[in-house]
Amino acid sequence: MPVVGEFAERYGPCAVIAGASEGIGAYVADELASRGIDLVLIARNAALLEQVAADVRHRHGVEVRCLALDLTVDDVAEQVAAVCAGLDVGLLVYNAGASDRTSPFLDNSYEYSLDQIKLDCVGPVALVREFGPAMRDRGRGGIVLVASLACVAGSATLAMYSGVKAFQHNFAEGLWAELGPHGVDVCCTPLGMTYTPALARMGVEYDPNAHMTSEAVAREIVENVGNGPVHVVGENNRAVASQIWTIDRRSLVEMMSIASRDFADKRTGV
Numbered sequence: 126m127p128v129v130g131e132f133a134e135r136y137g138p139c140a141v142i143a144g145a146s147e148g149i150g151a152y153v154a155d156e157l158a159s160r161g162i163d164l165v166l167i168a169r170n171a172a173l174l175e176q177v178a179a180d181v182r183h184r185h186g187v188e189v190r191c192l193a194l195d196l197t198v199d200d201v202a203e204q205v206a207a208v209c210a211g212l213d214v215g216l217l218v219y220n221a222g223a224s225d226r227t228s229p230f231l232d233n234s235y236e237y238s239l240d241q242i243k244l245d246c247v248g249p250v251a252l253v254r255e256f257g258p259a260m261r262d263r264g265r266g267g268i269v270l271v272a273s274l275a276c277v278a279g280s281a282t283l284a285m286y287s288g289v290k291a292f293q294h295n296f297a298e299g300l301w302a303e304l305g306p307h308g309v310d311v312c313c314t315p316l317g318m319t320y321t322p323a324l325a326r327m328g329v330e331y332d333p334n335a336h337m338t339s340e341a342v343a344r345e346i347v348e349n350v351g352n353g354p355v356h357v358v359g360e361n362n363r364a365v366a367s368q369i370w371t372i373d374r375r376s377l378v379e380m381m382s383i384a385s386r387d388f389a390d391k392r393t394g395v
Contacts, residue, residue, distance in 0.1 A: 144221030148321035152343030245289035301354035312353035
């Protein structure tokens with residue numbers, strides 16, 4: 126990883142973090158601010174965003190702009206571009222898109238499924254299209270799509286979620302191949318089970334043997350911006366992933382579905 130000055134030179138002077146109000150995104154903000162990067166923080170919850178902004182300003186003395194925005198809106202690129210007016214954005218971290226439920230596809234509304242596509246597919250496309258050209262033209266920059274190990278295969282109770290995360294995985298790989306020759310780093314960072322406020326709200330209790338912390342995940346993401354096209358976060362997760370990708374697809378889908386159904390049953394108390 127570059128030292129602090131080199132990191133800011135390559136990925137600064139400003140970073141945009143989508144999904145920055147708590148958990149992994151808030152810790153990514155702190156990691157980047159500690160490296161001297163100014164920030165634009167985006168999430169729906171304005172109050173939480175301002176708390177994160179105030180904290181990183183106090184701790185690291187960087188400039189921070191906030192945008193309270195639902196990333197599923199049609200004009201997401203225009204609204205983000207407006208708040209970034211006059212800024213030289215050298216790094217985009219798209220951290221939005223965690224699933225807030227585990228249930229069969231047909232039990233969810235069509236609108237809910239479309240919102241997952243907007244959040245996990247349309248949002249990254251819109252923001253990469255907004256900031257990518259300038260990065261390519263200047264010959265430096267970074268794009269990080271924070272995905273999930275759900276991307277490795279379709280799974281019962283997570284059909285949409287695994288599908289949109291697979292899009293992020295493949296999209297990042299293609300971008301890495303296209304933009305790498307222009308000096309722009311692209312990395313998809315699939316996560317395993319990470320203990321976030323969102324997971325806590327789902328009724329899951331922290332298990333140090335099963336969960337990485339948001340802080341540890343954020344640190345590893347920032348340290349591996351340049352290690353694309355894919356960097357699976359967590360040593361244990363990398364070991365699991367290396368085995369998963371050798372399994373035939375039918376067996377893999379069946380195995381993933383058993384795990385996701387078990388997780389869904391534990392949440393609902395079945």
